[in-house]
Amino acid sequence: MTTVIAFIVIFGALVFFHELGHLMLAKRAGILCREFAIGFGPKVLSFKKNETVYTIRLLPIGGFVRMAGEDPEMIEIKPGYRVGLLLNNENKVQKIVLNNKNKFPDCLVMEVEQADAEHDLFIKGYLDGDEEEVLRTYEILPDAVYVENGSETQIAPYNRQFASKTLWQRTLTIFAGPAMNFVLAFVVFVILAFIQGVPSTEPVLGKLTKDGSAISAGLKEGDIVHAINGAEIAEWPDVVEIIRKNPENELTFSIERAGEEMEIPVTPNISKDAKGRQIGVIGVYSPTEKSPVKAISYGVSETYFWTKEIFFALGKLITGEFSIDALSGPVGIYQSTDMVAQTGGVIYLMKWAAMLSVNLGIMNLLPIPALDGGRLLFFAVEAVRGKPVDRQKEGMVHFLGFALLMLLMLVVTWNDIQRFFLD
Numbered sequence: 001m002t003t004v005i006a007f008i009v010i011f012g013a014l015v016f017f018h019e020l021g022h023l024m025l026a027k028r029a030g031i032l033c034r035e036f037a038i039g040f041g042p043k044v045l046s047f048k049k050n051e052t053v054y055t056i057r058l059l060p061i062g063g064f065v066r067m068a069g070e071d072p073e074m075i076e077i078k079p080g081y082r083v084g085l086l087l088n089n090e091n092k093v094q095k096i097v098l099n100n101k102n103k104f105p106d107c108l109v110m111e112v113e114q115a116d117a118e119h120d121l122f123i124k125g126y127l128d129g130d131e132e133e134v135l136r137t138y139e140i141l142p143d144a145v146y147v148e149n150g151s152e153t154q155i156a157p158y159n160r161q162f163a164s165k166t167l168w169q170r171t172l173t174i175f176a177g178p179a180m181n182f183v184l185a186f187v188v189f190v191i192l193a194f195i196q197g198v199p200s201t202e203p204v205l206g207k208l209t210k211d212g213s214a215i216s217a218g219l220k221e222g223d224i225v226h227a228i229n230g231a232e233i234a235e236w237p238d239v240v241e242i243i244r245k246n247p248e249n250e251l252t253f254s255i256e257r258a259g260e261e262m263e264i265p266v267t268p269n270i271s272k273d274a275k276g277r278q279i280g281v282i283g284v285y286s287p288t289e290k291s292p293v294k295a296i297s298y299g300v301s302e303t304y305f306w307t308k309e310i311f312f313a314l315g316k317l318i319t320g321e322f323s324i325d326a327l328s329g330p331v332g333i334y335q336s337t338d339m340v341a342q343t344g345g346v347i348y349l350m351k352w353a354a355m356l357s358v359n360l361g362i363m364n365l366l367p368i369p370a371l372d373g374g375r376l377l378f379f380a381v382e383a384v385r386g387k388p389v390d391r392q393k394e395g396m397v398h399f400l401g402f403a404l405l406m407l408l409m410l411v412v413t414w415n416d417i418q419r420f421f422l423d
Helices: 002-028 167-196 213-217 236-244 292-319 330-365 372-385 391-422
Strands: 033-049 052-067 082-087 093-097 108-116 122-127 136-148 151-154 224-228 251-257 260-266 269-272 278-281
Touching: 002 033, 002 052, 002 167, 002 330, 082 136, 167 292, 167 330, 167 372, 213 260, 224 236, 236 278, 292 330, 330 372, 372 391
Parallel strands: 093 136
Antiparallel strands: 033 052, 082 093, 082 108, 108 122, 122 136, 136 151, 224 251, 251 260, 269 278
């Protein structure tokens, strides 16, 4: 149960902040955002605030912000249509009722001759019961709504649509999603630095583990290490290096404690590093420091470090050193989250979430159709050409890209499931 909650919180936070980046910059540019969604598929929860419907959907495989103009507007009023018009006090159209007009007794029923709800914002036609049969024209308000089957959909004048914005505004709106993932990772690393401190290079012992040889030998947190076996110690990495090279070999620590010099013999226990090699450990953590400057510096360095590591791993995937089996989908991320939750609790989960956030930011910036990076690539082409790529052609590329991504997701998820049951 703990793992399920951890997975939902982590996944939800990563997607929420990613989509929040898109939403904030889109609204700043004046784009009408119809929906802000976490997940895909059927709606589980939804509510509307101002112009936007906020939804949580069933399938935890991403999220989206549905902006006006990204897809063709679904409602088009053609000549011959009979619609109901609800007007405000200035005789401007507030609502256009497409069906079930009998539920709106105050509406004017019109047979449409011409309508434009994108550019000039007007509707003209003949009203039922008008004995003079005059062709009447009404102005449509920029925030008017269509009413169909009891549901309201706000119209999208062209100046509220994604395509109407400058290349710079569109670029920022799309780039803001991945950028927010890097910001989130940075913030989480900074919070971690405030909670547990930032590793220091000073040769001072940090916390000691209960079962380590350091505590059993008599070393204490805060001891200053001046030398080991007579070799002078300048910084913490020197301590680590000597210990690692001497598993089960007694070492004499020359330390300072409360102004008093003393020597304490310590024998490192045997452990193994990531490559399976034997190393020495004594059960002591590096010293830490807590300060705003150190915390911010740590946030920057950790975000940069994991960005570099993920790009390095992607390079191996491209060169064939990693296969598709090395990739993980939602199931694999769930399994990894379970392992992290069992190993280290909240601190490790926070670090895991920050790493995943960097990963999500990078993945979305790759120039792959249907991802943010693919869209940014089309914007780059537009900047070079001086005009946008044909929307239908671009839409087809993104559609095919999305289909291939879903296929890849299925393959990766199937591999994750097989690993889960085999393990």
